[in-house]
Amino acid sequence: MGELISKEYAAKRAALIDIKQAHCDVAPGNPVEVPKDTVYFSVVDKDGNIVSMIQSIAGLWGSGVVVDDFGFPLQNRGSGFVLEASHPDVLAPHKRPFHTIIPAFMERGDVHIGFGIMGGLNQPQAHAQFVSNVVDYGMNIQAALEAPRFTKLNFGGCDFMIEDRVPAAIREALTAKGHKLAVRGDFSTWMGGGQVVLHDSATGINYGASSPRKDGAAIPEPDPYFTPKRKQ
Numbered sequence: 359m360g361e362l363i364s365k366e367y368a369a370k371r372a373a374l375i376d377i378k379q380a381h382c383d384v385a386p387g388n389p390v391e392v393p394k395d396t397v398y399f400s401v402v403d404k405d406g407n408i409v410s411m412i413q414s415i416a417g418l419w420g421s422g423v424v425v426d427d428f429g430f431p432l433q434n435r436g437s438g439f440v441l442e443a444s445h446p447d448v449l450a451p452h453k454r455p456f457h458t459i460i461p462a463f464m465e466r467g468d469v470h471i472g473f474g475i476m477g478g479l480n481q482p483q484a485h486a487q488f489v490s491n492v493v494d495y496g497m498n499i500q501a502a503l504e505a506p507r508f509t510k511l512n513f514g515g516c517d518f519m520i521e522d523r524v525p526a527a528i529r530e531a532l533t534a535k536g537h538k539l540a541v542r543g544d545f546s547t548w549m550g551g552g553q554v555v556l557h558d559s560a561t562g563i564n565y566g567a568s569s570p571r572k573d574g575a576a577i578p579e580p581d582p583y584f585t586p587k588r589k590q
Contacts, residue, residue, distance in 0.1 A: 361389040398461070398474040399553055402564045404579075406557040410461040410472035435459070460485060464492075468560035471499065476572065477550025480509045484550045499554040500567040500576075507549040519548050545571045 361367050367389055374384050396414035414433065415421075421434040438455030440447045447456050458481045461474050471492070475484035484507060491502035506523035517538040520529060529539055542548055551572020556565040566576030 396476040398476050400461075400472040400474060400555040402472065402555040402557050402566075404562075404564075406470060406559055406562075406564075408463065408470060408472035408555060408557060410463055410474055412459050412461045412474050412476070414459060414476075416457070458482070464489060466493075468558055470557045470559065471554060473499070473552060473554040475503075475550045475552030475569070477509070477548070479511050480548070480550040483507075483509050484552065488552070488554075498567075499556050499565060503552055503554060503567050503569045504545070509549050511548070519546070521546050521549060545569075547571050 367387070371387055374381070396412065398412040399409075400411070401409045414435075415431055416433050416435045417437060420431040423432045424430065425432065435457050436455055438447065438457050439449040439453075441449060447453075449455075458478050460481050462472070462485055464471050464473070473485075473488065475481060475488060477484060487505070487507050488502050491497045491505050492499065495502075497505065506521040508518055508520040508524070510518035515538075516536055517540065519540045519542050520532075521544065522541050523544055529541065533539060549571055551569040551574060553569070553574055553576070554567040556567075557563075558565075564578075566578065568574040568576040
């Protein structure tokens with residue numbers, strides 16, 4: 359949607375209009391769009407209650423079925439099932455299909471966190487890196503989201519993508535060990551965008567963070583934060 363509604367794209371299309379002459383050979387536009395089918399948000403209230411919620415339609419246009427009168431497509435996560443009897447993900451009662459939907463929580467002591475990072479097969483990898491950044495490296499939640507990451511979006515092989523903010527010496531050392539790196543730019547969308555909230559139950563303070571890799575924002579409750587009690 360970004361390019362489709364941009365002023366720049368509108369200007370390109372408008373430039374094809376000739377008030378004095380009809381042009382019958384103008385081809386339709388082809389705005390560059392990155393498929394987006396997953397939404398994640400996390401919310402924390404003044405009492406420390408946290409919601410970690412993710413929704414994805416899975417395949418392009420999901421099931422292809424749109425709900426009458428509401429206009430949104432139904433998901434097709436069930437397509438992750440396999441019909442081979444010997445396969446561990448075979449369709450059977452009381453089972454869930456393979457998917458990558460992972461709304462997450464973690465806590466230690468007085469610190470309680472709700473978080474999620476989108477991006478298909480990237481999700482468990484990005485989650486592990488986020489947790490490590492917080493737990494092992496002591497980063498705050500915004501820094502942990504922004505830290506450079508790697509991801510592998512296929513099975514098998516030594517290839518994976520990595521952001522160019524990872525120091526060159528580390529990338530060279532990985533290459534020397536036989537890894538095949540596809541270097542991506544700063545805050546690559548391939549690494550998935552995410553949102554995080556944190557509640558400190560010792561101080562009662564809430565924190566929010568939002569990844570620069572995708573649209574989103576960390577939004578506090580607007581002032582006044584609490585409704586004043588009505589005077590008797």
